[in-house]
Amino acid sequence: MKIAILGYGKMGKTIERLAIQKGHEVVLKISNSNQHELTKENLIKADVAIEFSRPETAFHNIAFTLKSGVPIVSGTTAWLEKLDEAKSICKAENGTFFYSSNFSVGVNIFFAMNRHLSSMMATHLQYEVSIEETHHTQKLDYPSGTAITLAEGILENLDRKSRWSGVLKKEGVGTESFPKEAIGIVSNRIDPVPGSHSVKWESEIDAIEISHVAYSREGFAAGALTAAMWIIDKEGVFEMKDMLGF
Numbered sequence: 176m177k178i179a180i181l182g183y184g185k186m187g188k189t190i191e192r193l194a195i196q197k198g199h200e201v202v203l204k205i206s207n208s209n210q211h212e213l214t215k216e217n218l219i220k221a222d223v224a225i226e227f228s229r230p231e232t233a234f235h236n237i238a239f240t241l242k243s244g245v246p247i248v249s250g251t252t253a254w255l256e257k258l259d260e261a262k263s264i265c266k267a268e269n270g271t272f273f274y275s276s277n278f279s280v281g282v283n284i285f286f287a288m289n290r291h292l293s294s295m296m297a298t299h300l301q302y303e304v305s306i307e308e309t310h311h312t313q314k315l316d317y318p319s320g321t322a323i324t325l326a327e328g329i330l331e332n333l334d335r336k337s338r339w340s341g342v343l344k345k346e347g348v349g350t351e352s353f354p355k356e357a358i359g360i361v362s363n364r365i366d367p368v369p370g371s372h373s374v375k376w377e378s379e380i381d382a383i384e385i386s387h388v389a390y391s392r393e394g395f396a397a398g399a400l401t402a403a404m405w406i407i408d409k410e411g412v413f414e415m416k417d418m419l420g421f
């Protein structure tokens with residue numbers, strides 16, 4: 176498989192290393208310094224593009240790649256106000272677009288557990304739910320895209336919450352300060368944590384906590400590469416549950 180890597184940072188470099196190990200070829204690498212090389216002529220040399228860049232550049236990269244007729248997998252977070260527009264461009268172009276806020280298979284199993292636990296908790300009003308996430312200090316956005324997906328999974332299943340509310344721990348605010356109708360998300364930024372998430376359900380007499388801890392970026396990179404191979408002969412908009420079946 177010939178791959179264009181859009182965003183040659185920590186994730187882009189991990190994807191390149193794994194891709195070469197698996198016998199794929201990287202034919203284009205785009206970062207901030209060589210954005211001008213993101214042309215249709217260069218893109219069409221690739222069978223698929225994998226995009227892990229920055230919130231302010233993701234939409235342009237995705238739209239341009241779709242308009243160039245090249246399938247694209249993206250994992251960039253914190254640009255999702257334009258996700259529906261990107262999906263519309265994909266449909267209009269009869270293109271292929273796979274987005275996930277988290278490409279780790281383990282995290283997607285965790286998402287399914289979270290939805291199931293939330294539906295069980297719907298009738299157990301004594302439990303208060305909260306989310307905590309920790310990432311390295313270079314992560315620009317908070318809460319993480321993964322924490323937001325966890326919150327959305329809870330909101331789908333729990334009538335007593337209507338929104339989520341996030342805070343950075345260093346601001347010195349605790350979960351107790353979140354409004355009653357909101358799922359509190361506390362974000363920590365500690366080096367060199369690749370990504371840890373937990374969901375806690377607490378009553379006055381006990382607590383149930385589920386968590387996922389990534390040991391490295393490999394799981395995200397491997398998932399993105401698997402998604403890239405999976406979409407190559409498909410058309411449409413896809414997410415992890417289409418590929419994994421849950």
Ligand SMILES: NC(=O)c1ccc[n+]([C@@H]2O[C@H](COP(=O)([O-])OP(=O)(O)OC[C@H]3O[C@@H](n4cnc5c(N)ncnc54)[C@H](OP(=O)(O)O)[C@@H]3O)[C@@H](O)[C@H]2O)c1
Nearest residue numbers: 182183184185186206207228232250251252276277278395
């Ligand atoms: N979905 C998932 O599973 C998952 C997992 C991990 C991370 N992420 C997300 O993926 C994104 C990237 O993470 P990272 O850790 O790799 O960040 P990073 O190390 O900061 O890399 C971002 C890269 O994007 C490049 N860039 C800047 N402008 C660009 C443009 N116009 N076109 C293409 N590339 C451009 C930067 O180039 P310069 O170095 O030249 O500035 C940098 O190399 C973040 O949004 C992060 O939250 C998602």
